[in-house]
Amino acid sequence: MRSSPARRATIQDVAQSAGVSVSAVSKVLRDAYGVSPEMRAKVTTAIEKLGYRPHAGARGMRGRSFTVGVVLTEMSSPFQPEVVDGINDQLESSPFQAIMTVGGANAERQQRSIEALVDRQVDGLILIAPFVRQPWLEKLAASIPTVVVARHGGGSSYDSVVDDDYEGARLVVDHLAGLGHQRIMHISHPSGGLKRPFVLSQTARCEGYVQAMNRLGLDADVIETTYSEQGGYQATVEALGRSVPPTAIFAGADIAALGALRAAEELGRQVPDDLTVVGYDNIYVTTIGRISLTTVDQSGQLTGTTSARLLLERIEGRSQPVHYVVAPRLIARSTSAPPAVHSGGRGGKRKR
Amino acid sequence: MRSSPARRATIQDVAQSAGVSVSAVSKVLRDAYGVSPEMRAKVTTAIEKLGYRPHAGARGMRGRSFTVGVVLTEMSSPFQPEVVDGINDQLESSPFQAIMTVGGANAERQQRSIEALVDRQVDGLILIAPFVRQPWLEKLAASIPTVVVARHGGGSSYDSVVDDDYEGARLVVDHLAGLGHQRIMHISHPSGGLKRPFVLSQTARCEGYVQAMNRLGLDADVIETTYSEQGGYQATVEALGRSVPPTAIFAGADIAALGALRAAEELGRQVPDDLTVVGYDNIYVTTIGRISLTTVDQSGQLTGTTSARLLLERIEGRSQPVHYVVAPRLIARSTSAPPAVHSGGRGGKRKR
DNA sequence: AAGCCTCTGTGTAACGTTCTACACAACAGG
DNA sequence: CCTGTTGTGTAGAACGTTACACAGAGGCTT
Numbered sequence: 087m088r089s090s091p092a093r094r095a096t097i098q099d100v101a102q103s104a105g106v107s108v109s110a111v112s113k114v115l116r117d118a119y120g121v122s123p124e125m126r127a128k129v130t131t132a133i134e135k136l137g138y139r140p141h142a143g144a145r146g147m148r149g150r151s152f153t154v155g156v157v158l159t160e161m162s163s164p165f166q167p168e169v170v171d172g173i174n175d176q177l178e179s180s181p182f183q184a185i186m187t188v189g190g191a192n193a194e195r196q197q198r199s200i201e202a203l204v205d206r207q208v209d210g211l212i213l214i215a216p217f218v219r220q221p222w223l224e225k226l227a228a229s230i231p232t233v234v235v236a237r238h239g240g241g242s243s244y245d246s247v248v249d250d251d252y253e254g255a256r257l258v259v260d261h262l263a264g265l266g267h268q269r270i271m272h273i274s275h276p277s278g279g280l281k282r283p284f285v286l287s288q289t290a291r292c293e294g295y296v297q298a299m300n301r302l303g304l305d306a307d308v309i310e311t312t313y314s315e316q317g318g319y320q321a322t323v324e325a326l327g328r329s330v331p332p333t334a335i336f337a338g339a340d341i342a343a344l345g346a347l348r349a350a351e352e353l354g355r356q357v358p359d360d361l362t363v364v365g366y367d368n369i370y371v372t373t374i375g376r377i378s379l380t381t382v383d384q385s386g387q388l389t390g391t392t393s394a395r396l397l398l399e400r401i402e403g404r405s406q407p408v409h410y411v412v413a414p415r416l417i418a419r420s421t422s423a424p425p426a427v428h429s430g431g432r433g434g435k436r437k438r
Numbered sequence: 439m440r441s442s443p444a445r446r447a448t449i450q451d452v453a454q455s456a457g458v459s460v461s462a463v464s465k466v467l468r469d470a471y472g473v474s475p476e477m478r479a480k481v482t483t484a485i486e487k488l489g490y491r492p493h494a495g496a497r498g499m500r501g502r503s504f505t506v507g508v509v510l511t512e513m514s515s516p517f518q519p520e521v522v523d524g525i526n527d528q529l530e531s532s533p534f535q536a537i538m539t540v541g542g543a544n545a546e547r548q549q550r551s552i553e554a555l556v557d558r559q560v561d562g563l564i565l566i567a568p569f570v571r572q573p574w575l576e577k578l579a580a581s582i583p584t585v586v587v588a589r590h591g592g593g594s595s596y597d598s599v600v601d602d603d604y605e606g607a608r609l610v611v612d613h614l615a616g617l618g619h620q621r622i623m624h625i626s627h628p629s630g631g632l633k634r635p636f637v638l639s640q641t642a643r644c645e646g647y648v649q650a651m652n653r654l655g656l657d658a659d660v661i662e663t664t665y666s667e668q669g670g671y672q673a674t675v676e677a678l679g680r681s682v683p684p685t686a687i688f689a690g691a692d693i694a695a696l697g698a699l700r701a702a703e704e705l706g707r708q709v710p711d712d713l714t715v716v717g718y719d720n721i722y723v724t725t726i727g728r729i730s731l732t733t734v735d736q737s738g739q740l741t742g743t744t745s746a747r748l749l750l751e752r753i754e755g756r757s758q759p760v761h762y763v764v765a766p767r768l769i770a771r772s773t774s775a776p777p778a779v780h781s782g783g784r785g786g787k788r789k790r
Numbered sequence: 791a792a793g794c795c796t797c798t799g800t801g802t803a804a805c806g807t808t809c810t811a812c813a814c815a816a817c818a819g820g
Numbered sequence: 821c822c823t824g825t826t827g828t829g830t831a832g833a834a835c836g837t838t839a840c841a842c843a844g845a846g847g848c849t850t
Contacts (some may be wrong), residue, residue: 096835096836096837097836097837098836106799106800107799107800107801108800108801108836108837109799109800109801109802109838109839110798110799110800112837112838112839113798113838113839115837115838116838118838118839119797120797120798120799121798121799122797122798122799125798125799139553139556139557140557140836140837141499141557141559141835141836141837142495142557142558142559143494143495143496143498143499143503143558143559143835143836143837144495144805144835144837144838145501145836145837145838146495146805146837147493147495147496147499147804147805147807147835147836147837147838148804148805148807148836148837148838148839149837149838149839150838151495151558153558161513161519161522161523162519162722164514167513167514167519170513170540171513171540174540174542182454183539183554184539185537185538185539185554185555185558186537186538186539186540187535187536187537187538188522188523188526188538190526201491202535202537204491205491205492205493205494206494206495206503206505206535206537206558207494207495219840230805251849294541310597315722315725315726344723344728345726345727347726347728348725348726348727348728351727351728352727370514370667370725373667374667374696374697374699374700374705375699375700375703375704376699376700376728376729377698377728377729389781448804448806448807449807450806458829458830459829459830460806460807460830460831461808461809461830461831461832462829462830463828464808465805465807465808465809465829467808468808468809469808471806471827472827472828472829473828473829474827474828475827477828477829492806492807493805493806493807494803495806495807496805496806496807496808496835497806497807497808498807498833498835499805499806499807499808499834499835499836499837500806500807500809500835501807501808501809502808676810689801693845720837743802
């Protein structure tokens with residue numbers, strides 16, 4: 087008459103099987119001070135034999151749960167999964183395990199996701215592009231080690247890893263201006279209610295664009311829609327319908343650039359001959375032949391490994407904040423080229 | 439001299455603040471029998487006031503953790519995130535919270551991810567396209583409520599939700615044959631060591647293709663590479679290099695179809711005039727103008743909500759297995775057309 | 791030889807919940 | 821007035837782990 091069909095082995099069972107005390111087993115498990123080699127051997131054998139695995143919930147009640155929580159904003163964006171891969175790679179060699187939740191688009195749902203993770207007693211948190219309010223974030227980070235990804239402005243109680251979106255935008259503008267473009271339109275995305283300096287990528291890219299344009303003495307021209315195929319499409323249709331349309335479109339995200347490409351195609355503009363289109367993110371599809379989009383790469387992988395490393399340091403006790411900036415890289419492909427020739431001085435636009 | 443800066447409120451604190459016993463609070467929390475309306479009111483007020491949130495780890499030690507674990511194989515595939523969205527939607531109205539881990543490509547890492555979740559005392563498990571071995575899976579599912587997504591062959595101790603990949607492949611073959619194609623090549627992906635009938639989508643699609651071809655009296659022609667842009671590219675280069683090349687390529691996944699498109703372009707074949715290409719999955723990029731791939735849709739959202747529903751039923755106690763099949767749907771876009779004219783016999787094809 | 795370390799191992803009190811068993815009150819039926 | 825019954829609340833033992841406090845056993849100094 088055994089109890090349940092397949093009860094899980096506990097630390098008790100291991101202790102009994104090895105003929106030692108529970109505390110001794112715990113010591114071995116925790117790699118604590120004061121275990122003889124024989125002790126360790128006996129215990130590990132017993133663990134092996136019983137297929138014992140420590141119960142994270144019980145662990146979390148006293149010490150650590152060896153779990154870190156990752157909150158994503160959206161999985162469909164290709165950048166975030168890349169970051170997650172980086173995190174997992176970095177954690178592989180540590181005793182920590184990452185668990186994720188999807189926060190979703192609004193601050194409230196995001197907050198709920200974060201709290202759910204905290205309820206589950208994670209030892210640390212990595213938040214990707216969160217738009218919860220700053221005071222809430224600071225308070226959260228004061229109570230649990232936290233690393234924030236893709237949100238500018240630093241913060242005093244958490245670490246952060248951000249792409250230098252200002253610089254990325256500058257790279258694009260300089261590239262386009264270098265090709266001879268003057269009327270460069272930028273497609274942006276709502277700021278999510280965050281105010282300077284605690285802004286997400288979209289806002290930083292937009293500001294970087296404006297600054298770079300001003301420095302070159304060019305007029306900034308921003309259309310705010312959303313970072314989506316639809317958004318890019320609409321913004322492009324609107325811009326090309328003007329009496330003096332832009333010669334280049336800089337979309338703040340590749341996905342919007344794809345919409346811009348579709349709009350251009352439908353309106354009979356050849357890319358890059360009649361119109362230059364540039365994106366941002368270097369998502370996978372931009373590389374494939376039919377698209378071959380000029381874009382900016384921010385290494386999601388590197389961002390992920392870095393943030394995991396910072397989080398582990400923080401869990402180990404570091405408390406002064408570290409803010410890490412990842413340098414972006416322009417990847418010129420085949421959707422950018424010099425603008426169409428003007429007949430003479432200023433004149434007409436030629437289209438096919 | 440308070441203890442720590444911001445200690446988390448416990449059930450004790452709530453009990454004290456409400457002037458009742460801990461057990462009473464627990465009863466309210468669990469909606470258990472034997473609480474008077476006044477009691478409930480007092481307790482909920484106290485909970486509100488203290489901002490109390492139950493500690494999932496501690497809960498898990500006796501009762502439920504109200505957490506379900508989701509294991510993905512890869513996040514870069516667009517199908518899996520869609521499933522996750524569906525799961526989250528369904529769980530929104532329940533007290534359960536989903537946490538995810540990324541299993542990765544090999545069975546061993548996947549197994550580790552699953553175990554990590556079990557260690558964290560999840561109440562149930564949803565596994566997306568797992569290729570752990572069948573006996574292991576059955577044993578796991580015997581000890582914890584489990585739903586398996588995208589793996590054929592049923593199973594006696596778990597529920598499953600699968601796309602009818604056989605039918606999907608048949609839809610494609612019939613579509614192509616209906617257009618007049620005879621030499622239809624299929625790009626497949628390694629089976630991951632699983633044997634019939636417990637196969638993953640790729641194998642089912644391949645088998646469905648072979649059966650459909652045979653039924654029409656056509657010769658099956660399969661190249662096994664991987665479901666990746668590279669894989670699709672290589673297979674296509676190989677096939678088009680033959681003395682009698684296929685007139686249509688049916689890639690088992692959209693991502694491979696994109697590679698096929700690139701290969702066709704580089705080899706100077708016009709799609710769909712010189713070559714038809716069809717994918718599977720209806721991933722986002724297939725919809726955009728420059729690509730507009732003919733493909734098969736399997737609703738990831740529906741798959742997700744269904745599997746979450748099944749899991750909740752199972753957690754509530756159902757034990758006989760349910761196997762749910764989702765019907766696929768062909769989406770004809772602009773990469774499929776009748777084959778190029780044979781000199782003589784067949785009617786001419788002219789497009790655009 | 792006494793005293794004092796150091797090294798290993800054990801006992802046991804938490805940790806925050808759940809849930810069974812029970813106490814008590816109020817009330818109904820005989 | 822006694823005996824149930826029903827409804828409401830509480831005590832307290834788990835659950836599986838950690839980590840503090842301490843007990844012995846030797847070995848080194850004086």
